[in-house]
Amino acid sequence: SEVAPSQSSPTGSPTVREIDSLLLRIRSLEAQIEEGEQRAAAQKEKRRAPMLYEREEVGYAFSSGQLTPLEEPAAPAQHFSNVITTPLTTSGETIGEIQVNLPAEHTWTIEETNLANAIAQQASLQIQNLRLLAAAERARAEAQDANREFTRQNWEAFMDGIRNHEQIGYIYDQNSVAPFAQTAPAQPDIQENISILGQNIGSLFLTADPTRPLTHTDKEMITSVARQISQQVENLRLLAEASRARANAEEATRRLSRQNWQSYLDQKETTTGFAYDLTKVTAYKETQALQDIALEQPLMVRGEAIGQITVAGLKTISPEELELANDIIEQVNINIENLRLAEQTQSALTVTENLYAASRAITDTHNEIETMKALVKYIDRTGIDRIVAAIKTSNSPVTAQVVAIWDRDGRESQFLGNHFTDKQIPLILQMGLTQATLINDFDNAPHIDPVTQKTFKMLGVTSAAILPISTSSELLGWVFLETTSKPKKFTTESVQPYINLSGQAATIIQSLRLLNQAQKHANQIETVATVSTAASTALDPNELLQSVVNLTKERFNLYHTHIYLTDESWNTLFLAAGAGEIGRQMVMTGNAIPINAEKSLVARASRERTAMIVNDVRTEPDFLPNPYLPDTRSEMAVPMISSDKVIGVFDVQADTTGYFSQEDANIYTTLALQVAVALQNARLYQDQSATVAQLRELDRLKSSFLANMSHELRTPLNSILGFADVMLEELDGPLTDNMQNDLGLIYKNGQHLLHLINDVLDMAKIESGKMNLNIEKFNLQEIIEEVTSITAPLASEKNLALYIEPDSDHEVEINADKIRLRQVMINLINNSIKFTEKGNISIHVAREENNVLISVKDTGLGIPVNLLESVFQEFTQVDTSTTRKVGGTGLGLPISRRLIQMHGGSLWAESSGVEGEGAIFYVFLPIEAKINEE
Numbered sequence: 025s026e027v028a029p030s031q032s033s034p035t036g037s038p039t040v041r042e043i044d045s046l047l048l049r050i051r052s053l054e055a056q057i058e059e060g061e062q063r064a065a066a067q068k069e070k071r072r073a074p075m076l077y078e079r080e081e082v083g084y085a086f087s088s089g090q091l092t093p094l095e096e097p098a099a100p101a102q103h104f105s106n107v108i109t110t111p112l113t114t115s116g117e118t119i120g121e122i123q124v125n126l127p128a129e130h131t132w133t134i135e136e137t138n139l140a141n142a143i144a145q146q147a148s149l150q151i152q153n154l155r156l157l158a159a160a161e162r163a164r165a166e167a168q169d170a171n172r173e174f175t176r177q178n179w180e181a182f183m184d185g186i187r188n189h190e191q192i193g194y195i196y197d198q199n200s201v202a203p204f205a206q207t208a209p210a211q212p213d214i215q216e217n218i219s220i221l222g223q224n225i226g227s228l229f230l231t232a233d234p235t236r237p238l239t240h241t242d243k244e245m246i247t248s249v250a251r252q253i254s255q256q257v258e259n260l261r262l263l264a265e266a267s268r269a270r271a272n273a274e275e276a277t278r279r280l281s282r283q284n285w286q287s288y289l290d291q292k293e294t295t296t297g298f299a300y301d302l303t304k305v306t307a308y309k310e311t312q313a314l315q316d317i318a319l320e321q322p323l324m325v326r327g328e329a330i331g332q333i334t335v336a337g338l339k340t341i342s343p344e345e346l347e348l349a350n351d352i353i354e355q356v357n358i359n360i361e362n363l364r365l366a367e368q369t370q371s372a373l374t375v376t377e378n379l380y381a382a383s384r385a386i387t388d389t390h391n392e393i394e395t396m397k398a399l400v401k402y403i404d405r406t407g408i409d410r411i412v413a414a415i416k417t418s419n420s421p422v423t424a425q426v427v428a429i430w431d432r433d434g435r436e437s438q439f440l441g442n443h444f445t446d447k448q449i450p451l452i453l454q455m456g457l458t459q460a461t462l463i464n465d466f467d468n469a470p471h472i473d474p475v476t477q478k479t480f481k482m483l484g485v486t487s488a489a490i491l492p493i494s495t496s497s498e499l500l501g502w503v504f505l506e507t508t509s510k511p512k513k514f515t516t517e518s519v520q521p522y523i524n525l526s527g528q529a530a531t532i533i534q535s536l537r538l539l540n541q542a543q544k545h546a547n548q549i550e551t552v553a554t555v556s557t558a559a560s561t562a563l564d565p566n567e568l569l570q571s572v573v574n575l576t577k578e579r580f581n582l583y584h585t586h587i588y589l590t591d592e593s594w595n596t597l598f599l600a601a602g603a604g605e606i607g608r609q610m611v612m613t614g615n616a617i618p619i620n621a622e623k624s625l626v627a628r629a630s631r632e633r634t635a636m637i638v639n640d641v642r643t644e645p646d647f648l649p650n651p652y653l654p655d656t657r658s659e660m661a662v663p664m665i666s667s668d669k670v671i672g673v674f675d676v677q678a679d680t681t682g683y684f685s686q687e688d689a690n691i692y693t694t695l696a697l698q699v700a701v702a703l704q705n706a707r708l709y710q711d712q713s714a715t716v717a718q719l720r721e722l723d724r725l726k727s728s729f730l731a732n733m734s735h736e737l738r739t740p741l742n743s744i745l746g747f748a749d750v751m752l753e754e755l756d757g758p759l760t761d762n763m764q765n766d767l768g769l770i771y772k773n774g775q776h777l778l779h780l781i782n783d784v785l786d787m788a789k790i791e792s793g794k795m796n797l798n799i800e801k802f803n804l805q806e807i808i809e810e811v812t813s814i815t816a817p818l819a820s821e822k823n824l825a826l827y828i829e830p831d832s833d834h835e836v837e838i839n840a841d842k843i844r845l846r847q848v849m850i851n852l853i854n855n856s857i858k859f860t861e862k863g864n865i866s867i868h869v870a871r872e873e874n875n876v877l878i879s880v881k882d883t884g885l886g887i888p889v890n891l892l893e894s895v896f897q898e899f900t901q902v903d904t905s906t907t908r909k910v911g912g913t914g915l916g917l918p919i920s921r922r923l924i925q926m927h928g929g930s931l932w933a934e935s936s937g938v939e940g941e942g943a944i945f946y947v948f949l950p951i952e953a954k955i956n957e958e
């Protein structure tokens with residue numbers, strides 16, 4: 025390059041401007057590393073995180089006031105004869121060189137050499153700073169990205185990962201968890217999205233047990249589970265991000281020299297000053313007076329003044345000195361900026377890692393207070409004096425209770441458990457679900473209402489950040505980060521992680537609440553089941569009511585329970601049962617409420633047929649305190665409805681306010697309904713058992729009356745028949761034809777009456793339990809033969825064949841009442857003869873193991889299929905006109921069946937009901953009669 029004519033400085037030595045040509049060459053770090061073996065380790069580090077500046081090999085030439093990039097930075101400028109070369113070094117490593125070329129005739133002075141060296145040093149430092157700045161900036165950006173919950177881009181990337189690489193699913197069937205390949209089950213009962221920041225990343229499918237449909241609470245629980253899964257996925261991702269950011273930041277911090285960092289850390293808490301008097305650096309005290317101030321320059325970082333450099337002890341300052349001083353100041357600024365960046369990176373990382381730990385700790389909690397304590401524990405306390413977490417306990421007025429607290433001065437107990445309302449801190453009414461309110465100075469907070477300000481000032485708070493604890497739809501409480509001494513400048517950015525954390529706490533609290541609710545519900549259902557079981561097993565209405573009130577009081581932990589019953593005729597509700605001794609006394613005293621009593625809760629429940637709740641009896645103007653129950657605070661009256669009638673009112677009382685919820689009303693309504701039904705049943709049972717007893721007695725009276733009457737009737741009838749017989753035989757003298765005929769009618773009707781009386785007597789005997797069997801062993805064939813011979817004349821009169829089937833078993837010996845069996849057989853055969861006009865009547869006997877089956881078959885009228893059973897009922901005849909012709913009482917078959925049943929056997933008929941096909945009557949008897957006396 026050409027060398028421009030030199031300009032002389034006033035002092036005669038060359039200044040920066042006098043250097044005509046400056047060759048700045050930065051050697052490639054890569055190349056250099058390949059050369060140096062002892063830096064192999066360092067090289068490895070650098071390869072892992074290559075930086076823009078490290079890769080670049082750049083060179084610039086400054087000549088004739090112009091800066092031009094060197095085409096080939098490595099090419100040595102050998103054609104210069106008068107050259108001074110100084111290395112550019114950072115942390116002892118040579119990263120490049122500066123060549124200064126002067127005209128050949130120029131001789132280098134010591135000062136000039138020193139100056140060149142100083143310039144090289146400055147350039148080195150500047151390069152190093154720029155590199156550090158870039159590294160720190162990048163690490164910080166990454167850490168912040170990770171820290172910020174899910175920025176869209178990050179999330180996109182994560183989503184891409186899921187989309188491109190894998191889709192995972194698991195199935196749980198109450199036994200085990202297994203991988204699940206399908207995308208979705210065929211017909212899930214519930215599908216819940218698992219989403220993060222509104223982005224759907226998966227689904228939760230649930231198929232319910234078909235025998236147990238899902239309730240509203242179940243569904244809420246499932247939504248909450250899906251939310252928790254979302255959060256867990258988010259946490260895991262946060263952890264991954266945090267570890268990555270940590271690796272990056274560690275890389276960046278390594279680049280900052282240890283010493284610098286340490287000294288900065290040691291001093292950073294206080295305002296620091298240093299004085300340099302050309303010999304040594306000392307701590308600067310404000311009291312130290314500075315004389316002859318030549319220069320005062322602010323130290324600026326990103327446009328913000330963070331300190332000042334003063335050059336003193338000089339009357340004047342030369343432009344060169346001024347320029348040098350400015351360079352130094354800039355240097356200092358850059359260095360401080362770097363240190364600050366490094367510190368920020370570090371704290372961003374700590375926050376991220378803390379957040380993960382916090383999130384886990386919060387997820388692990390099992391009740392609201394634990395959750396809030398974990399939240400308070402994990403909030404960064406730097407510069408903060410007090411952290412207060414409060415849960416909203418009521419909506420009107422908005423009230424909150426302090427449930428967790430940390431206080432730098434140990435004043436936790438002073439605040440714990442305290443309540444505050446929107447009257448003291450109206451600000452809480454203004455707060456939304458997602459935004460924090462920051463008050464950086466309570467002495468100057470025009471955006472905050474005066475009442476809130478006053479309250480905080482009273483508490484000694486100087487600055488505060490108020491964060492909402494909320495789910496996506498509900499505000500559950502607040503966290504207050506407060507200072508009580510030096511105010512802290514809160515930023516939206518610095519509190520954002522804790523808003524997120526509070527959101528997690530809110531989700532956990534909400535799911536804990538749901539779980540509690542579900543458990544409480546399950547317990548209540550169980551209690552309802554216990555009480556109603558007890559109720560349904562009691563047969564006495566009074567016992568039933570007493571056990572219901574006692575059990576309900578005990579199981580639901582109530583102050584008192586009692587039941588009023590409706591008395592319709594008096595239009596009142598009277599006290600029927602009360603729990604415990606007090607209840608008994610009240611029932612004895614007798615307590616009645618008119619159904620139309622305006623103020624009575626019990627009467628209102630009865631009138632409006634729905635549960636009535638008073639949650640603070642003291643605020644209820646109409647409430648009439650009961651002297652027996654002085655501690656009642658909440659009361660609920662539930663109507664007991666059975667078959668659409670209010671049969672009473674179930675009244676429950678608690679000694680705390682706000683005890684009964686709508687949910688409880690549903691539970692108690694169910695209980696009251698079941699008690700009502702049980703009570704109705706018990707009453708019916710009582711009525712019925714009285715009726716049954718009465719009927720039984722009546723029946724017994726009737727039978728014994730008949731048994732006696734039949735006997736009384738038989739005696740005169742026998743004498744009528746006897747005398748008629750004597751006269752018909754003409755033992756009392758000859759009869760005319762007319763007399764003969766009339767007497768014949770008397771005799772025939774008398775016989776019929778006798779039959780009737782005998783049958784009635786038999787039936788009455790059986791029914792009044794006076795019929796006794798006389799069991800003996802005999803050959804069945806004998807009886808069958810005897811019966812056929814007795815009935816044979818009747819059969820032959822009608823030209824009917826009557827016979828015993830040839831394949832009948834003749835050997836059967838049975839144990840039975842011979843007379844009664846004969847009576848049954850005669851009856852069956854007689855019937856067959858009566859209802860058959862032509863054909864035959866056959867009898868068959870067959871042994872079946874320890875039983876015998878006797879059948880009587882005819883070819884007569886038959887019996888309509890629908891009447892096959894009715895003919896065994898007393899006085900039932902298929903066709904009264906036929907029987908009028910053939911005679912009969914309608915008692916033969918019922919008596920026969922009862923007699924066979926008394927032997928432990930059975931009697932039935934089979935018939936197609938077609939005339940001519942006849943009927944078959946079967947007698948089934950055990951060989952050994954199993955006497956079955958009624």
Ligand code: ADP
Nearest residue numbers: 855856859886895901902912913914915916917
């Ligand atoms: P009854 O004295 O009228 O015969 P039963 O109790 O012996 O009284 O019979 C009741 C009715 O059953 C008879 O009136 C008749 O209608 C019907 N019945 C009984 N046996 C026969 C049969 N073998 N064939 C058709 N109908 C019969």
